[in-house]
Structure formats: C-alpha cells, structure tokens
Amino acid sequence: MVPVPFIILYLKKLATFLSQRSASATRIMDLLFERARRKAAPVEEFQWLGLMLFVAVPFPGTGAWTGAIISSVLGMPFWSGFSANFVGVVLAGLLVNLLMNLGLKYAVITGLVLFFLSTVMWGVLRSLKKSLNAK
Structure with a gap:
C-alpha cells in the first residue's frame, strides 16, 4: 500500500513529464495506460465498488x-481510489489467509464457489444498474 498514494497522485504528471522528454517513454506510457484501460472496464462501470x-x-x-x-x-x-484499494487489499489478504487455512481440497471448493458467486454478483450489479438508469 505504500506506493498507492503516490501512483494515484503523480502517475499522470509523471507520464506527461516523460512524454515530453522521450518518444520511447511515450510508447511505454501509452502501453501502460492502454493495458490499464482494458482492465478497467468493470471498474469504470461501478467506480469505487468495482475497484x-x-x-x-x-x-x-x-x-x-x-x-x-x-x-x-x-x-x-484520491480518497475514493485509495480507500477502494485499501479495502480490496484487506479483503484479498483475508481471502488468501482463509484459503491457506482450509487446506487444498476445501480451498479448491471454496475458490469454485467464490468464482460462481462473483459471476452472479456482477450480473446482479449490472441488472440493478440498468434498472436504476431506466427510471
């Protein structure tokens, strides 16, 4: 979590600075931002919850x-991005700890159940968002 505030606050400024200095830095930054935009589709839809x-x-x-x-x-x-990252890191740590303490067989079963639940959850969130936007 230590670099997260610096990334949120200064990444765009750094990219702008480097882009003015070098063409190869521009290509690297464009590649980095394009990859982030591809991964950001569900995040863009739900903002804090998605992140x-x-x-x-x-x-x-x-x-x-x-x-x-x-x-x-x-x-x-800033605070929205930072808090979403913090809560996500805490939940990921708790989940990994839980899976490690369950043992391999139960961890696999739990992983499959969580995958199914997350798929259903995204569908429910999308339908809720569509119904709220329709009103």
Whole structure:
C-alpha cells in the first residue's frame, strides 16, 4: 500500500513529464495506460465498488498497484481510489489467509464457489444498474 498514494497522485504528471522528454517513454506510457484501460472496464462501470472488488481478487495483476494505476487513469478522486484499494487489499489478504487455512481440497471448493458467486454478483450489479438508469 505504500506506493498507492503516490501512483494515484503523480502517475499522470509523471507520464506527461516523460512524454515530453522521450518518444520511447511515450510508447511505454501509452502501453501502460492502454493495458490499464482494458482492465478497467468493470471498474469504470461501478467506480469505487468495482475497484475494490478488482483489487480484492487475489490473482496476479489485480493488486493494489494495478488498482492505483486504474484509479489514476479513470481520474477517480484520491480518497475514493485509495480507500477502494485499501479495502480490496484487506479483503484479498483475508481471502488468501482463509484459503491457506482450509487446506487444498476445501480451498479448491471454496475458490469454485467464490468464482460462481462473483459471476452472479456482477450480473446482479449490472441488472440493478440498468434498472436504476431506466427510471
């Protein structure tokens, strides 16, 4: 969590500074931002909740650093992005701790159940959002 505030606050400023200095830095920053935008689709839809759930998933590439980059790219307010990252990191830590204490067999079963629940949850959230927007 230590670099998260710095990433949220200064990533765009750093990218602008580096882009003015070097063409290769521009390409690297464009690649970084494009990758963050691809990962940000569900986050962009639900903002704080989406970012928190994205960071809470304990898979490679879905942690606090990526969450901070996504928060910066989407232009989320600082405290909103920081708190979503913090809650997501805490939930991911609790989930990994739980899975490690369950043992392999129960961890696999729990992982499958959580995958199913998250799929259903995203569907419910999307339908709720559509129904709220229709009103």
